[in-house]
Amino acid sequence: MEIQKEIKTICPEAEFEQGECLLVKVPDNKWHALALELRDRYGFDMLTAVVGMDWTETLGCLYYLTSTDRDWEMICVRVETADRTQPRLHSVSDIWKVANFQEREVYDFFGIEFIGHPDMRRFFLRNDWVGYPLRKDYDANPELNPIRLEDEKDEDNTYTLEEDENGNVKRRDYKVFQAEDYVVNIGPQHPSTHGVMRFRAAVDGETVKKVDVVSGYIHRGIEKLCEGLTYPQMLHFTDRMDYMSAHQNRHCLCMCIEKALGIEVPRRAQVIRVMMDELMRISSHLLSFGCTSMDLGATTCFFYGFRERERVLDIFEKTCGARMSMNYNVIGGVIADLHPDFQKDVKELCAIMPKALKEYHKVFSGNIIALNRLKNVGHLSREDAINYCVTGPSGRGSNFSCDCRKKHPYSIYSELDFNEVLANGCDSYARYMVRMREIEESVKILEQLVDNIPEGDIRAQVPRIIKLPAGRWYQQVEASRGTFGVFIESTGEKTPARVHFQSPCFNLVGVMDLTCANYMIADLITIGAALDFVIPDIDR
Template sequence: METKTIYIAPQQLSDEMRRLREDEQMDFLESLTGMDWGEPAENDTPDQLRGLGVVYHLESTVSGKRLVVTTSTLDREHPQLPSVTPIWKGAELPEREVYDFFGIVFTGHPDMRRLFLRNDWVGYPLRKDNDPEKENPLRMSNEETLDTTREVEITPEGDYQERETVLFGDDEYVVNIGPQHPATHGVLRFRVSLEGENIHKIDVNCGYIHRGIEKMNESLTYPQTLALTDRLDYLGAMQNRHALCMCIEKAMGVEVSPRVQVIRTIMDELQRIDSHILFFSCLCQDLGATTAFLYGFRDREKLLDIFEETCGGRLILNYNTIGGVQADLHPNFVHRVKEFIPYMRRNLKEYHDIFTGNIIAQQRLKGIGVLSREEAISFGATGGTGRASGWACDVRKRMPYAAYDKVEFREIVRTEGDCMARYLVRMDEILESLHIIEQLIDNIPEGPYQEKMKPIIRVPEGSYYAAVEGSRGEFGVYLESRGDKTPYRLHYRATGLPLVGTINTITRGAKIADLIAIGGTLDYVVPDIDR
């Protein structure tokens, strides 16, 4: 079913978005994408979007209805749009990202600082008229950390005024967690204001490994863009690439064979188990349970061996292609997967014996870092985090794809919303993934593993969105094409950015040691955030 797209002028955006949220129950801001549609041309039709703007994907968790909203401004010197952060909390970091790369200032946003780039960066690199290398020569000086937020407001007279707020006062005790702390699970920096051992406030600093993947995509052909998806969330590499291939195939009207659909489903679930085992291992290590950490790595090796035989890789898999998969399944694949299923079920009981029931694990996880269902939806915290808070947000159920409509499985939902719930959801999801694979492994249809594609792939002009249930939640791909062999704009809905967006809210009042358990159970992967 096609999703309706509407345009809302900036002057009406705040009122209309609030109406959509309240009257039509559009409570989930699925994706927020910055755009540069270019300068107006003489032969433009009235319905053509021009200038700098934003594309919003909205969804109602009540009715399941979905809507795409676009807005834009022709003012390239001082582009400004109203912020939607008062309506959806999850807009805060994506709007900062759009400001960072396009220079659009969101009036009413509480914190208009750059999110990924240095504060002294010149220009906005995702604008079509920007030359980042020319304006930013190599410099070895350290970046100065900003301790003030910037809020732009519109006065009753229609003028703009800026207001600065000091992040941390002189009397606050601020400690750094990261960017090299092992429990930040990547190069991520938290500046934590403490009152004794209790967390008062956290300022999240991203961008330490930002690689400009979305900018690079604009100069790559469609087959070339595939290589970069594995390097986002590398524990969801198979699913990320699946989403991009699915989006391109949908745009081109290509239907892959039933064999490919089943192979992709099995591979996605093996990847999910791989990710959840590593989640278990790292959480155990963070909390001091080294033996459990080693158990997880022992079992994950068996999965990586299965991947390696068919894909040739263990972490960067490069398997899905436009129209199919890179190679057919290895002759040992079915046998090894069928051996792994009972092995993993047996060892999962071992995990629960050594860690889940441990009194230290119980005290460190139960009642800690509680995220309510309403907050999870408002932040857009999907995946195991959202389901642990009572939100049934599984893309495999909401928008079935591949072979998920042909298998039976439970969506694991808990209501506690704490660290223990987030942990148990993922442990139970391993069992469900094994159940899905079990239903498919003896019923892989015959047929081609790759459709015949043209040597040069051109996507028809238009805008397209596709999403999969990644290891950490909804991984979405927004593609805008002008009919060329390269994408005009390719944006990824990172699974980890909404998770990190919740940190300041769910750690308030918790102990500094609880930050480690909360970060571990949110299960973000930093390269997915720092695209």
């Protein structure tokens, strides 16, 4: 109630709606000033998610804000416009830097232009794409957008909308790179295992001056597809975003649906889910170790990491029937019970990991080449990590305490004894070491649970046809690369009105320009490896 009174003082027109978090509806012309106050006076220093919306009568956004100083309190701000012909809202990209890419995504899919945004280009789709796919009136006629075989034209052109003191808005066109810039294309081939991404880097000799991220090469339109599917049908998409966070992502979507339905998941299923999540985290961090070392030329370490990772994948295969894209979590629990070898295999993994980690550190972590390539490279301050909403190991490598398992405990994590791993190096080496130490913490969690898996049901009874009540829900989990979020808005039908997946990797790639500027071009690959983004999680 206190925050409502304060907001009402700043913006008398504000309207409030109670829910799982406070929803504040504000006029667009008051939004920017309120956003500044919320950040500077009330400590809402992190923009967690920007969800573009088409409410039929209006277009707009839901901004989920988090205060890291107020016990991670979250509020949601609704801003909208009734102009569907030329929809415009005021940008907050100057307040929270993460809004730069987030608002570009909204423009790409809803056609909402943001006044004051520095770079109003589409992000995922070609600039000659006809229409805005997530609008309810979008024309999906394939003849409007055939498969184009020619290169995209004028990809260097962008614009900003500038507003004067009288409220008049004027468009100013400009170029991303200047005529004198020497621009090097990196991608869109498959660099290491990070996916099909393209960077355009302006260089001065071998020093990077600017990085432009070009995404969308494997964009699949998952959020649009979800609008035509039932809730069980859309579960499989989560395994195919960050495939190294398959269990955590699917866990998140299931929990969001279960929260809306008021389903209580059986204790056995909760324990199994957490164990699978931590096995997934170990598998992911081992892959990151192998790929980071291979990007630096240490091929031997790649095989070392995969040696232990194979044990994890064997565990998955026995219980889930697959080594990747396991499709294991379902609404109400898990799809199948554990394999008879599960406990034995997990104990064997926990037993060999301490020795394996010592070997990794001996071979790579203390190697002089690795130290020279990773230490003091790719600086990301704690303040920038918060401003760009960089969570997971990359945020914690900048001493940003952001572990969702601790800040917003879910499932049984509040009952477990484990440490949030932090490092204050703020560089690529710190991010690398956080992952290595997190493997130890995941092993600790598995050791606490492996002999304490209760008997009982593996899933709750759910309706044959699942219809969520009318409303909106937002759920977060700690995925392998940071906080993964799921937003669902329902009108009471068996298909959702809107689904949004807030990917941690989208924010990670958003700091490539910041972390690569003034470093060598060879460092760009190292920095990307240490940030550890997975492209399908970005492109969705």
